Amino acid sequence: MDKSEKTKKSSVDRRDFxxxxxxxAAALVASAKSAEAEEEVVAARPDTGAPKASEAEVxxxxxxxxxxxxxxxxxxxxxxxxSNPGSSFRSLQESIVNYGKNxxxxxxxxxxxxxxxxxxxxxxxxxxxxxAVFAHGTxxxxxxxxxxxxxxxxxxxxxxxxxxxxxxxKRRPGAEWSHSVQDAASMVRDYTKWDDMPISLAHFSESxxxxxxxxxxxxxxxxxxxxxxxxxxxxIEGNEPRLTKLTLTRPPQGDSGAVAEAAKMLVxxxxxxxxxxxxxxxxxxxxxxxxxxxxxxxxxxxxxxxMNFPSHHPLNQTERRGALLSNADVILGLELGDYxxxxxxxxxxxxxxxxxxxxxxxxxxxxxxxxxxxxxxxxDFQRFQEVDLAIGADGEATLPSLIEEVKRLTTADRKRxxxxxxxxxxxxxxxxxxxxxxxxxxxxxxxxxxxARLAAEVWAQIKNKDWALVSGGGGWAKRLWNFDKYYQYIGxxxxxxxxxxxxxAVGAALAHRKHGRFVVNIQNDGDIMxxxxxxxxxxxxxxxxxTVMNNNRAxxxxxxxxxxxxxxxxxxxxxxxxxxxxxDPNIDYAKLAxxxxxxxxxxxxxxxxxxxxxxxxxxxxxxxxPALLDTVTQPR
Amino acid sequence: xxxxxxxxxxxxxxxxxxxxxxxxxxxxxxxxxxxxxxPKAAAAPAGNADNGKKLYKSYGCYQCHGYAGQGGAGARIAxxxxxxxxxxxxxxxxxxQMPPYTAKVLKESELADIHAFLxxxxxxxxxxxxxxxxxx
Numbered sequence: 215m216d217k218s219e220k221t222k223k224s225s226v227d228r229r230d231f232x233x234x235x236x237x238x239a240a241a242l243v244a245s246a247k248s249a250e251a252e253e254e255v256v257a258a259r260p261d262t263g264a265p266k267a268s269e270a271e272v273x274x275x276x277x278x279x280x281x282x283x284x285x286x287x288x289x290x291x292x293x294x295x296x297s298n299p300g301s302s303f304r305s306l307q308e309s310i311v312n313y314g315k316n317x318x319x320x321x322x323x324x325x326x327x328x329x330x331x332x333x334x335x336x337x338x339x340x341x342x343x344x345x346a347v348f349a350h351g352t353x354x355x356x357x358x359x360x361x362x363x364x365x366x367x368x369x370x371x372x373x374x375x376x377x378x379x380x381x382x383x384k385r386r387p388g389a390e391w392s393h394s395v396q397d398a399a400s401m402v403r404d405y406t407k408w409d410d411m412p413i414s415l416a417h418f419s420e421s422x423x424x425x426x427x428x429x430x431x432x433x434x435x436x437x438x439x440x441x442x443x444x445x446x447x448x449x450i451e452g453n454e455p456r457l458t459k460l461t462l463t464r465p466p467q468g469d470s471g472a473v474a475e476a477a478k479m480l481v482x483x484x485x486x487x488x489x490x491x492x493x494x495x496x497x498x499x500x501x502x503x504x505x506x507x508x509x510x511x512x513x514x515x516x517x518x519x520x521m522n523f524p525s526h527h528p529l530n531q532t533e534r535r536g537a538l539l540s541n542a543d544v545i546l547g548l549e550l551g552d553y554x555x556x557x558x559x560x561x562x563x564x565x566x567x568x569x570x571x572x573x574x575x576x577x578x579x580x581x582x583x584x585x586x587x588x589x590x591x592x593x594d595f596q597r598f599q600e601v602d603l604a605i606g607a608d609g610e611a612t613l614p615s616l617i618e619e620v621k622r623l624t625t626a627d628r629k630r631x632x633x634x635x636x637x638x639x640x641x642x643x644x645x646x647x648x649x650x651x652x653x654x655x656x657x658x659x660x661x662x663x664x665x666a667r668l669a670a671e672v673w674a675q676i677k678n679k680d681w682a683l684v685s686g687g688g689g690w691a692k693r694l695w696n697f698d699k700y701y702q703y704i705g706x707x708x709x710x711x712x713x714x715x716x717x718x719a720v721g722a723a724l725a726h727r728k729h730g731r732f733v734v735n736i737q738n739d740g741d742i743m744x745x746x747x748x749x750x751x752x753x754x755x756x757x758x759x760x761t762v763m764n765n766n767r768a769x770x771x772x773x774x775x776x777x778x779x780x781x782x783x784x785x786x787x788x789x790x791x792x793x794x795x796x797x798d799p800n801i802d803y804a805k806l807a808x809x810x811x812x813x814x815x816x817x818x819x820x821x822x823x824x825x826x827x828x829x830x831x832x833x834x835x836x837x838x839x840p841a842l843l844d845t846v847t848q849p850r
Numbered sequence: 851x852x853x854x855x856x857x858x859x860x861x862x863x864x865x866x867x868x869x870x871x872x873x874x875x876x877x878x879x880x881x882x883x884x885x886x887x888x889p890k891a892a893a894a895p896a897g898n899a900d901n902g903k904k905l906y907k908s909y910g911c912y913q914c915h916g917y918a919g920q921g922g923a924g925a926r927i928a929x930x931x932x933x934x935x936x937x938x939x940x941x942x943x944x945x946x947q948m949p950p951y952t953a954k955v956l957k958e959s960e961l962a963d964i965h966a967f968l969x970x971x972x973x974x975x976x977x978x979x980x981x982x983x984x985x986x
Contacts, residue, residue, distance in 0.1 A: 562947055651977040656920035658974045664920060670982040677985070694983075770913065774923060777910050781949035787956065788908050849913050850922025 275449035280309035282415050282450060283441060286422045287346060289457050292319040292373070294337070294724070296330040297348035299323070302377025302393050305446035306348065319346060322724070322755055324717075325747025327354045331361025331436075332714050333721030333748070334372040336684060339520070339704035340725035342496055344373045344429060351378035351398030351440060359402055360711045365436045366405035367551075367594040368519070368708020369492055369584070371429035372436040374402075379443040380411070399438040404591040407435035415445065416455035423458040431463040432495070432583035432608040465495075467615060468581055468607035476546065476579050476603055477619035480510055481628055483544035483577075484635075489556055491517030492549040493609045497700035500524070502613035503548070509620050511636030513538050518692065519551055519705045525697040531639060533646040533693070539571045547580045549609040551708075553599035564782050581605040581612050594709060650693055661819045662846045665690045665764070671824040672734060672762055675832055679732040684722035684759070685715060691736060701731065712769075713744030716761075720752045723759040723840075732835065733759040737842075739796055739803065740769045746806060749842075753811030758835045761807070761842040762828075765817070766849050767797045773849075807842035816844025895934075895962040902967030905960050914948070919968050924948060928968040937965055 283306055287295075295310060297303075310321050324330040327349045334345045349358050355376055365372045379385045379394045399409035408428045412418035418441070425437040468476075480486050488507055494500050503523050507514050513531035514523045515538065523530050531538055539545070539557060547553050557578075559569045578601040585606030588595050605612065624632070654666035669690035683691055686706030697703055704722055707714035719735035726733050742749075742763075752759065768791075776790035804816035813834035815827050824845065831841035906912060915921060919928025924947075931937060938961050941951050977983045 563949070648977075651983050653921070653926070654983055655974045655977045655980055656926060657916055657918040658980060660916075660918045660920070662917065664916070664918075665922075667982075670985070674982055674985055768913075773910065773913050777913060778949040781951055781955070784952055784954055787910065787951065790910050790913070848916050848920070848922065850916070 277450045277454075278305055278309065278446065279415050279418075279448050279450055280305040280441075280446040281313045282454060283418060283422075283446065284309045284314045285457060286419050287319060288314065290422065290426050290460060291343065292346045293341075293343075294322050294345045295319045295348055296322045296324050296333045296337075296345055296721070298325060298327055298330060298354065300348065300350045300354055300377055300393075301390070302350045302354075302379060302443050303348050303375065303441060303446065304377075305443065306375070306377070306441055309446075322751065324751050326745040327357035328359075328361045328713060329717040329720075329745045329748045329751065331358045331365060331372050331374070332717035333724070333751075335361065335365045335368065335370050335708075335714065336704065336718030336721035336723075337725045338370050338372065339718075340682070340684075340701055340722045344371045344426075345721075346373045346375055348375050348377065350393050351376035352393050352395050355398060355401055360709075360713065361717075362402050362436050363405045363592070364707045364709040364711045364714050366407075366592075366709065368705065369433045369435065370708070371407075371434040373426065373429060374406075374436060374438045376438060376440045377443055377446075378411070378440050380413075381442075381444055384444050398440045402436075402438065404589055405436070406438050407587075409438035409440070411440035411442070413442070413445070414455075415450065418445065419455055419458045423460045426460060427463060432465045432611075433587050435587075465608035465611040466583065466586065466606070468605040468612035470615065472603060472605045473612060473615050474619050476581070476605065477616055477623055479544050479577055479579060479603070480512070480546060481620055481623045483512075484631075485538075485542050486510060486512040486544040486546065487515060487538050487542040488512050488546050488548065489515045489517055489550060490522035490548040490609075491551050491556075492519035492705070494520035494522045494700060495608070495610045499610035499613070500700050502610065502617065504529075506613055506617050506620065509617055509624065509632075511632035511639065513639050515539075515556075517550065517556065519549070521697065521700050521703040521705075522548075525692065525695065528640040528643055529636070531643060531646070533650055534642060536571065540573060542572060542576055544577045544579065545572065547578070547582070547601075548613075549582050549584075550580065551594075552596040553578075553580060553601070554597035557599070562778065577602045579603045579605070581607055581609045581616075583608045654690065654694065657848060659821060660848065661821065662766070662848050663819065663821045663824065664848050665850065666694070667821045668736075668762065668764070668824070668845060668847060669694050671821070671828060672736075674825070675828045676732055676734060676760075680730065681732045681734060682722070682726050683734050683736070684719040684726070685734075685736045686718070689736070701726070701729075712738075712741050715741040717745065717748045719759065719761070720748050720757055723752065723757045724755070727757060732832075735759055735761045737761045737763050739763060739765040739767065739801065742803070743796070743801070747810075749807055749812060749840075750810040752840045756838055757840060758838050759840045760828075760831055760835050761812075761840070763803050763816070763842065763844045763847075765803060765844055765846050767800060767846070768795045768849070770794075770849050803842060803844040807840075807844075811839075813839050813841040814844065816842075817846050818843060819846045895959065897959075897962035897964070897966030899963070899966040899970040902960075902963035902965065902970075906964050906967055909951075909956065909960075909964075911964065918971055928971040929973050931965060931968040934962065934965050937961065 299307060307321065310316060310319060330347045334347050337345050349355050362372065376398045378398050379390055385391050385394055403409060408425055410421040412421045422439055425439050429435060429437040490503055493503060500521060500523060504527065507529045514529050515535045516523050516530060516532045550556055557572050559571055561567045580601050585604055657664040658667055673695050682702050684704060715738055723733040773790050773794040776794055777787060780787045780790060804814040807814035813831060818824060818827055827843055831843050834841040914924030915927050920926055938958060944950055
């Protein structure tokens with residue numbers, strides 16, 4: 215959006231000029247004598263390159279280049295464009311809403327480009343296909359950058375189209391210059407997978423398709439296409455280019471020899487452990503992991519990057535991870551974002567130290583698409599972990615062959631051993647589950663509300679609905695609720711960038727809408743304040759969802775860091791609230807949400823009030839209006 | 851032990867040995883105190899639970915351990931906190947992720963008050979008696 219005074223002034227001047235031009239033209243027709251006199255005046259003026267009155271100026275076109283760009287976008291199947299409007303892609307936006315009839319894709323109005331990208335991030339993790347995001351190549355991309363980084367770290371393809379005016383002679387004075395850049399994608403090239411700046415419509419078609427294909431090949435990542443404004447706005451000359459055909463690359467499967475070797479190790483193991491993080495790329499990934507775990511009767515630790523494994527499955531032993539890892543003889547990591555971190559603990563004291571969570575001699579196997587592709591500047595790849603077998607492949611695509619090999623190698627003796635193991639694991643799960651419930655009871659009736667109480671109250675209201683949790687982390691919800699469908703959980707931000715949560719939730723809720731699912735978002739207070747305008751987007755576009763605040767009135771992680779530093783420095787430990795708390799005044803999230811068209815109540819500090827408040831909020835969501843409860847919670 | 855020493859050492863020698871043992875013990879206690887560890891033999895000082903509640907908040911203990919000591923980022927420490935001496939020892943020299951709090955920033959008398967506050971917190975209902983926790 216143009217904000218400069220110069221741009222406003224030039225728009226006003228242009229309107230005045232057009233009015234004057236119309237008046238002048240009428241006067242010329244009315245008076246022949248005046249016309250002769252005018253011609254003499256015109257003939258006497260220096261040649262400025264502007265069209266002369268006697269030449270017909272072409273002022274319209276029935277087929278701008280941006281119409282063809284929309285044809286390309288439709289061929290790629292984009293359902294939505296998430297965007298804050300901007301002049302550098304004004305033609306593309308107009309082509310979306312008029313030529314494209316604002317359908318497939320539909321233009322979704324966002325109040326901040328970071329929200330646009332994060333909405334796309336959340337949307338993809340439900341729907342499995344990307345949306346397009348439009349932004350200015352300079353100021354818009356700068357806003358969008360953190361969202362793109364989060365998506366990159368989380369291996370999610372967001373498809374970013376940037377507006378830019380490359381030809382300097384075509385730029386209007388003022389904002390169009392500060393919105394122009396030689397190499398728009400350079401700013402985010404370290405955390406996008408591919409980018410291009412097409413200079414013709416045929417080039418655009420090919421590059422747009424190539425970008426989509428690359429984005430959707432595991433490891434999936436964001437991509438950038440620059441849509442030059444002149445290319446958008448100029449009429450299509452001559453024959454129209456053809457649309458390029460998209461053929462997605464099949465995800466890479468593990469090498470057959472390596473898969474056989476992995477199967478042999480797993481079948482021979484007495485205490486194998488499976489750890490899955492971003493394995494569940496589609497619903498079938500969850501099914502395959504269950505099949506593998508059941509074939510081996512091996513425990514699964516769910517790393518929580520995606521919906522990998524049913525939470526109440528007898529082999530889901532995430533609560534017992536410490537005991538399992540320390541006893542494991544083979545560990546299989548499936549699409550782990552941080553293998554080292556999964557099997558080590560680092561003490562965050564003045565002098566950091568590390569402890570192994572595994573025993574000596576354990577065999578480590580990794581199957582991950584990130585073995586095939588990595589960038590180096592941003593260190594999201596985590597610490598290097600030595601392994602015994604590394605398979606560079608998509609985990610989900612490799613599981614069928616691994617399962618087949620495991621079953622082939624399983625003899626009758628091994629099958630009996632597996633059954634014994636399964637019984638022991640099921641027996642151990644019960645007490646671990648009971649311990650978890652015992653833990654949940656503490657601070658049950660406290661104010662502020664405990665997280666366990668909040669999660670249990672929400673669960674009681676939604677458990678019989680076709681529900682989906684769209685917030686990251688999971689916490690007590692992940693421990694108490696029964697997650698058994700792929701779409702019920704989507705993982706977290708990836709890059710740890712705060713501000714992902716609320717827009718990702720709205721994007722995910724939009725994806726769930728057509729399936730009629732009841733969407734729940736447990737929303738951190740600090741996160742929503744980065745770009746609260748996304749609440750308006752949800753209300754404006756009629757995206758029903760229930761948001762329950764985790765309002766602990768602080769950037770809580772940072773409070774703990776400050777406390778730690780004061781302790782290390784052996785001085786005042788009462789000041790950790792400075793620069794980390796969000797109070798005095800307390801933000802009224804209910805009023806904030808109401809101002810943007812939501813049903814909202816709060817602040818709620820009494821846990822006994824939760825049940826009735828949830829029922830009222832749920833009724834609003836089921837009528838189609840998003841609802842927010844400002845629930846004041848314990849720190850963690 | 852006195853009788854054994856008396857049998858082994860006579861007269862002045864006995865007195866000298868007892869004095870040396872006493873000095874060694876005193877030195878050990880002094881070293882332990884300097885490192886922040888409470889002397890093992892000392893009884894838990896009486897603490898003020900009301901003041902302990904204020905200190906628990908102002909020192910930010912609740913940020914990791916929750917307002918009711920239920921845990922969160924840190925371990926559950928209430929109700930029924932560990933014995934006072936172990937409580938102090940751990941706070942002075944934690945073995946896990948908790949940062950250390952020396953006597954300079956958190957006096958033993960304040961720890962006694964905080965410990966008294968944690969002891970005062972009531973036991974919550976049992977999980978089996980909470981319908982929402984038996985609601986799968």
